[in-house]
Amino acid sequence: MRNINPGLKAALEYGPLVVFFLAFLLLKERTISLGGNDYGGVVGATLVFVPVLVVCTLAQWALTGKLSVMQVLTLVLVVVFGGLSIWLNDPRFxxxxxxxxxxxxxxxxxxxxxxxxxxxxxxxxxxxxxxxxxxxxxxxxxxxxxxxxxxxxxxxxxxxxxxxxxxxxxxxxxxxxxxxxxxxxxxxxxxxxxxxxxxxxxxxxxxx
Structure with a gap:
């Protein structure tokens, strides 16, 4: 496993959460349209969060050569349940x-x-x-x-x-x-x- 700059590591790990929070603040009173559907609030923020998390996780893998079990499992569950929320436009998933x-x-x-x-x-x-x-x-x-x-x-x-x-x-x-x-x-x-x-x-x- 290769070591990376601690600041970059923290940004890749916690950056997606910050993006989710900021996206929710922006979209809780607004909507974005995609594929004929309007998304706002938690679902709209999830629509932004999922690809950001995927990119950051893959970047960690590329830079360090390894991912923890927690990171892999988190990514899979985010993609599955985040995808269900986006597909059904339902934040509960x-x-x-x-x-x-x-x-x-x-x-x-x-x-x-x-x-x-x-x-x-x-x-x-x-x-x-x-x-x-x-x-x-x-x-x-x-x-x-x-x-x-x-x-x-x-x-x-x-x-x-x-x-x-x-x-x-x-x-x-x-x-x-x-x-x-x-x-x-x-x-x-x-x-x-x-x-x-x-x-x-x-x-x-x-x-x-």
Whole structure:
């Protein structure tokens, strides 16, 4: 795997999200016409987001020579569910994507532990050297974190449906804010909250 400039890497990873957010702000009160259909709001922003994500992901692959399982799975689900939202002009399919992807990640990690294989350690062990016990603890916490994010997204996206969900009524703007900023912030906070685990289970360096 080839290393690339950290600024460029961050731009390729988070740029599509920023584009989605800006496109939604531009289109939530307007529409764009394509193929005889009018698109606006979440669907219009999805129409912009999908090709941008495809280009940025392929650029990362071309520059580094490798993509993570999370990147590949995210790209596939975005293309499938984003494509369904655009085809049917219905934002619900795209809004379901975070629920499904976090549920899949939680399920895969749990299956790995059940089979006696920590797939998180296999994928990230080279970048984050921890003891096996540290990886097991982190994986269990990450499973519950992904379950919580999947459940939270499901509640919030249902609350944007007509009539709301269990008394909770949200606008599309609230869900877009959650997807753009809330999920990213939650991930950063999760790893910050586990900083003690990283220091406690870090493998000793040569000479220590």
């Amino acid at each position: 795209f809004k379901m994507k975070p629920t499904i992807i976090y549920a899949i990640f939680a399920g895969l990690l749990a299956l790995g532990l059940a089979l006696g294989r920590n797939w998180l350690e296999l994928v990230m062990g080279g970048a984050l050297p921890l003891t096996h016990e540290g990886w097991r603890t982190l994986t269990i916490r990450l499973i519950w974190f992904f379950v919580a994010l999947a459940a939270l997204n499901e509640v919030l996206r249902r609350a944007t449906d007509p009539g709301g969900f269990m008394g909770l009524v949200l606008t599309d703007q609230a869900w877009v804010n959650f997807k753009t900023f809330g999920l990213t912030a939650a991930t950063f906070l999760f790893f910050i909250a586990n900083s003690r685990l990283f220091s406690r289970h870090a493998l000793p360096k040569d000479g220590d």
